[in-house]
Amino acid sequence: MNIKKLYLPILLSVTLAIGLLLGSFLNFPAEKRGMIGSSNKSKLNKLIDFIDSEYIDDVNTDSIVDLTVNSILEKLDPHSVYIAKNEMEQVAQSMKGDFVGIGVNFYMYKDSVAVIKPIPGGPSEKAGIKAGDRILFAGKDKLFGRKLPNDSLFSKLKGKEGSQVALTVFRKSENKKFNINLTRDVVPIKSVDASILVGKSTGYIKINRFAETTYDEFHAALVNLKKQGAKSLIIDLRDNGGGYLEMAVEIADDLLPDNRIIVKTKNKKNREDITKATKGGIFEEGPLYVLINENSASASEILAGAIQDNDRGTIVGRRSFGKGLVQREMPLGDGSAVRLTVARYYTPSGRSIQRSYADGGEKYFSDFEKRYESGELYSADSIKVADTLKFKTVKGRIVYGGGGIIPDLFVPQEGKHGDEQLAMIMQSGVVSYFVFEQLDKERTQFKGLPSSLVSEKVNSTDKYFTAFDTYLKKNGLVFNLAKHKDRVKRYLAAEFVRQLLNDKEYYTLLLREDNMVKAVLASPQPSVK
Structure with a gap:
């Protein structure tokens, strides 16, 4: 595996892929009408048929059509996108919040399908598959030594609910090969990564996207935290690129008093739809904090904007991405689809937080570079606001439109100017793969240890730091890690804990030194209504 090739897309995706995330749209049914005028449609059809x-040469006309559709959409806005047929299943699956399969996290390690961890409660865990196992065969299909691409692997491991697959598994720790007959089942894809107490009475909920199941996951997490004694709440929307608007609205409804505006949308005909909170939210009172950063977009900004404009809580972190466009999905009849911008949304005070895209998509998605160069990631004074775009919250505070939600409490990025690449790589798949390979050599040494001892084992020596x-x-990834030793060790220890134990222990460990969480816990705790 060439990790340099793997890492570069991860690095770029932080700023380039937000607009292509798996949601950020109103899911209206497509209207039954053509996309373009009949004469132009005929012209395109004639050209494709003629080719x-x-x-003279064989041409894949489907690819030509794809290029044509993409070219048209590129002339509109950065968030009107075409989703090819071969991408639709993954997109739909992520937004639905589950899939049918065997339920493992894996990657190709030395040409073998290595199980990083079975998904808790999934078919593989129930069948006895463990972290570190290699899946050699799925039925008669050989999976090792072939350098199979991920889509091929997925097709062999997924299937219909209730269908069976015979797996041949090698367990390195016991040096044995065995067979398992496994029944495929529905496997959830969580959108709430963690819900824990980070103080005696402060609950914390991390939401990674807004999918079909997000509100149900959030509601259950909040109910559980209240039972544990949570009186104040932190909602972490950092790096959450959006998803279904309805899910953000439902969560806001649980947090806002009756009849408060949550969001406004305006379409091409200037029709305004206003969505308001209803009675009976389960956390309408009590201190509330929403964490955002430069990668919090769309539905995340709807939720943050609703909380800020209604003076319901404190927005903590750095300026959000700035996406205020609403998409509708229209199937094209061949398994592909278009997500077309059909409206703009506005926060309760009337703010549009959509950034300008007048200079084209490339510059639009490279905004992170501008924020980096201006020093905005490290200083609130570097945030540029438009004095002409002033709005007032319910209590009369001044807030600004024109490019993202500006936090009430600014918290700079960890480290110093120039350390951004390290921050990205420590939260990327590279750390996960490294830790897996370390555990693959010495898993028995960690067996049965609680999170505190796992962390101590990693932090008490430079062995893993040096190896990383x-x-x-x-x-091919060269960094000066020496000046960040404690930080690197912290992330490595947390990943060891995640792979050996669970996500809850992972977040519990990381959040102890999280600057935004520390800023919340150190701030006065007023009862915000």
């Missing part, structure tokens, strides 16, 4: 029948430094350099 197909007469062009070597691992990065071996794969």
